[in-house]
Amino acid sequence: MLKEGKFGYKEAISLIVITITSKVFFTSPSAVTKLVGTAGWYMTLISAIVAALMFMFLYLVLKRFPGKNMMEINDIVLGKFAGSILTLIYCVFFLVIASVNMREFTEIIKVFVLTESPPSFIMAIFIISVVSIVFAGLETLVRYAKFLIYILGAGLIVVILLSVPNFRMHRLHPLLGNGLEKTIIHGALRCSFYGEAALLGIFAASLQGSKEIKKIGLYSIFISAVVTSLCLFSFGMVFPYTSARELASPMYAMAANVRLGEFLQHMEPIFVFLWNFSSFIEVAALFYGALMTYCHVFRITDKRPVVLPMGTLLFCLNLLPKGIQDVSSGYVQTLRTWGWVIYFLPAIFVLIIALIRKKKGGTIQNG
Amino acid sequence: MGKKLCLSVCMILLMLLLSACYDAREIGDYAYVSMMGIDEGITDTLRLTFHIPEFTVSGSGTNSGGGGESNEKEKTEKEVITLDAPSLLSGVSIMNNSIPKIINFMHMKAIIISEKMARAGKIGEIVAGLMKYRQIRGITNIIICKGTAQEFIKAMKPYQGGLITETIEELITRSDKTGFITEFTFRDMYNRIKSPTTQFLGIYGAVNEGENLKDGDTPFTGYKIPGDYLAGETPVKGGPKVELFGSAIFDGDKMVGTLTGFETQMVRLAHGTLSxxxxxxxxxxxxxxxxxxxxxxxxxxxxxxxxxxxxxxxxxxxxxxxxxxxxxxxxxxxxxxxxxxxxxxxxxxxxxxxxxxxxxxxxxxxxxxxxxxxxxxxxxxxxxxxxxxxxxxxxxxxxxxxxxxxxxxxxxxxxxxxxxxxxxxx
Structure with a gap:
């Protein structure tokens, strides 16, 4: 039987921060440049503020039902049937996000590193790794995330520091990008970038109460916002907005641009490590979220028999997009713009219903 | 027992499947292009010239052959390959029919484009195509050459027996002490030809046969600004034939003029890039x-x-x-x-x-x-x-x-x- 176990806030923050920030290594920065031009580095801060506000609703729900996770709360507030439907929506959503992120990873790896390997081979290896860690349980996953966050942080700092000679401040001008209005609108809509903080609602039972969840959620969003903004700021200073919008992986291109003398060149392999590990944690966390929600709906106590079939499903979902264009401008952009509808809105909806129906704590008060 | 057996089988399978032995590539399996020249083609759209230097025996066993014994001309003929093709990848495919190695551009140091092509405004098409190609790195240098890129590459020789890649690299790196050329790379070119803010200044190069060093009895009197030359015009005889001097001015993707070495120094002074x-x-x-x-x-x-x-x-x-x-x-x-x-x-x-x-x-x-x-x-x-x-x-x-x-x-x-x-x- 898979045990979620209990873990501390450092582990949880590591997991959520890696899950959120890994997206900055792929097509997101280019998409942001296309939308808001040079204003991307602070647009993401707007997204983070909106996400933090949205997260507070999730916290209020969890606070109202101490010791319960979102699936249990859905059942209590909406009743078994409606609650299960909502939980199942979470499950499908997490699985779709995991598959889209994984496909994005596969496509970028195929473009830059494993050009001759078939995508299905890359996906299969990746899924084997994800399934393996999921078998080890949530506690193992978060502890692994805590171990990796230091390495990933150091790698990211190295890549940014090595790129400093390529920084040109004028590339951040005009400061308001495509206009303040657009920046605010896109910033608010793209709060989905930080949507993985909602996973805390799923993993709530493994954490030490709602107050700690609040702390974890806000810290995770804050740290992720700082890291994402720093990455966008650095990349904005390396590439002018006219060509930044075209890059498949701007952060990789930034690492590949490093030329410090005759010997310090070809630094992108450092970056490939960042890619691999962060994507692995990200997909595994989302996959675990999907697994937990699915098992809750169908009252499956032992999750292990579900892992492999769900892994197969993830593999099949990965095959749906036609190619990198389909993934980056279709799936990823839709999820980044509208993902908040599933990440955050259900919690607000559940909170309102709970208030109306006066449901509180772990008991059903009015039948 | 069954669990252990299953685990052992899995481990063996993983060893076999993940070791990638059957299609592993060693360094000797590749032919590394150090320079690529682009001219207007005669039988097809582009005339591509590739300089693939021969590896010398390093003593470690695997190598791609000797080369020290062959004379200069033979060596150049062996190392410089020119062909007409509609695109880079088609050129590589054609070349792979005679070269039994995988052509690799990861360590390419310079892309040489003929002045004729640059003035015709064909750079945009070439650059956009090359930028998508994974192996071509943004830090590759771009040289606009007088005459054909083919002749330029043929004339390029490693200095004092060093590596040709080292020669190109050092020629360009040392420019921060002379200022006669710019240091803009392929990535800079791509960024600048698309920019509404800045324009591209390419390194200008030429083959100097030494004909500008005049003989005569009348000594020079007067004053001439040092470095006020374009590549190929400096009064130099002997040493390497290829010289990089001055800059090619671009408006968008079209070359519209040149700057002499001295004028390039002025630009670099204003840029603040001269140490x-x-x-x-x-x-x-x-x-x-x-x-x-x-x-x-x-x-x-x-x-x-x-x-x-x-x-x-x-x-x-x-x-x-x-x-x-x-x-x-x-x-x-x-x-x-x-x-x-x-x-x-x-x-x-x-x-x-x-x-x-x-x-x-x-x-x-x-x-x-x-x-x-x-x-x-x-x-x-x-x-x-x-x-x-x-x-x-x-x-x-x-x-x-x-x-x-x-x-x-x-x-x-x-x-x-x-x-x-x-x-x-x-």
Whole structure:
């Protein structure tokens, strides 16, 4: 039987921060440049503020039902049937996000590193790794995330520091990008970038109460916002907005641009490590979220028999997009713009219903 | 027992499946292209020239053959391959029919494009295509060559037996001490040809056969600004035939003119990318003689642009310091008052040089000094900036240059005494 176990806030923050920030290594920065031009580095801060506000609703729900996770709360507030439907929506959503992120990873790896390997081979290896860690349980996953966050942080700092000679401040001008209005609108809509903080609602039972969840959620969003903004700021200073919008992986291109003398060149392999590990944690966390929600709906106590079939499903979902264009401008952009509808809105909806129906704590008060 | 067996089988399978032995690639399986030339094709769209240097035996066992015994011409014929193809990848496919190795561009040091192609405005198509190609790195150097890229690559030889990649790399890296060429890379080119803010200045290269070094009995008199040449025109004989000197000016993706080595120095001074450089000026009090001055930046150049009127008014302030390296006239420039005379002469020399280069850029509608980088800061949004059309406005701009030069040191001597002969003091 898979045990979620209990873990501390450092582990949880590591997991959520890696899950959120890994997206900055792929097509997101280019998409942001296309939308808001040079204003991307602070647009993401707007997204983070909106996400933090949205997260507070999730916290209020969890606070109202101490010791319960979102699936249990859905059942209590909406009743078994409606609650299960909502939980199942979470499950499908997490699985779709995991598959889209994984496909994005596969496509970028195929473009830059494993050009001759078939995508299905890359996906299969990746899924084997994800399934393996999921078998080890949530506690193992978060502890692994805590171990990796230091390495990933150091790698990211190295890549940014090595790129400093390529920084040109004028590339951040005009400061308001495509206009303040657009920046605010896109910033608010793209709060989905930080949507993985909602996973805390799923993993709530493994954490030490709602107050700690609040702390974890806000810290995770804050740290992720700082890291994402720093990455966008650095990349904005390396590439002018006219060509930044075209890059498949701007952060990789930034690492590949490093030329410090005759010997310090070809630094992108450092970056490939960042890619691999962060994507692995990200997909595994989302996959675990999907697994937990699915098992809750169908009252499956032992999750292990579900892992492999769900892994197969993830593999099949990965095959749906036609190619990198389909993934980056279709799936990823839709999820980044509208993902908040599933990440955050259900919690607000559940909170309102709970208030109306006066449901509180772990008991059903009015039948 | 069954669990252990299952685990063992899995481990063995993983070992077999993940070791990637059957299609593993060793370094010797690749043919590394060090330079690629692009000319207009005759039998197809592009004439591609690849320089694939031969590896020498390193003693470690695997290698791609010797090469020390073959003579120069044979070596060049072996290493330089030219073909006509519609695109780079088609060219590589054609080449792979005669080369039993995988052509790899990961370590390519330079892309050479013929001036003819650059002037025809075909760079955009080439660059856009190459930028998508994974193996071509953004830090690859771009050289615009006089004549054909094919001849240029054939003439390029490693200096003093070193590696050709090292020769190219060092030639370009050392330019921050001479300033005769720019340091813009393939990525810079791509960024700049698409930019409404800055324009591209390519390294200009040519094959110099040594014909500019004239023989004769009449010695040269007068003054010629050192480095005021284009590649292929310098009076040099012997040594490497390939020379990089001056810059190719671009308006978008079209080459519209050239800058001499001296003009390129002026651009780099205004960019603030010269670490230390030597200029030779005319002695103000003895015009037949010259004074070499080694200078460096004291502060980064300051640029102010007034966009309130129809014509942008640009103010460039340079703050330089330097040392006198010799005074052939033996005039006492070490003296504080005389020192100022020399400082003013040098300031005027730089001002004139920058104005001359600026006028050239203006005529060609190319912001070679990157003043757009300062102008853009006065705009809040991208649509406002793009509507302003800086590249158009630049052709009407006015430049005011001020140079502040301070002589710090006067070499190993602090005073210049006269030469005493039988005819007295001179």
């Amino acid at each position: 230390r450089v030597v200029f030779t000026i005319q002695d103000p009090l003895s015009p037949g003689l010259y004074i070499p001055v080694e200078i460096k930046e004291l502060e980064k150049p300051k640029v102010n642009i007034d966009l309130s009127s129809q014509k942008p008014r640009i103010k460039l302030e340079l703050s330089l310091e330097g040392d006198i390296t010799s005074v052939p006239s033996r005039i006492d420039y070490e003296d504080t008052k005389m020192n100022r005379v020399l400082e003013q002469t040098f300031e005027n020399f730089i001002k004139t040089g920058i104005q001359r280069t600026f006028l050239k850029g203006k005529e060609l509608k190319s912001d070679i000094f990157d003043f757009g980088r300062t102008a853009i800061k006065q705009f809040l949004t991208i649509p406002e900036w793009e509507e302003y059309k800086w590249t158009d406005k630049f052709s009407e701009a006015e430049l005011d240059v001020s140079v502040d030069f301070t002589i710090r040191r006067t070499g190993k001597t602090i005073d210049s005494g006269p030469i005493i002969s039988s005819e007295g003091k001179e």
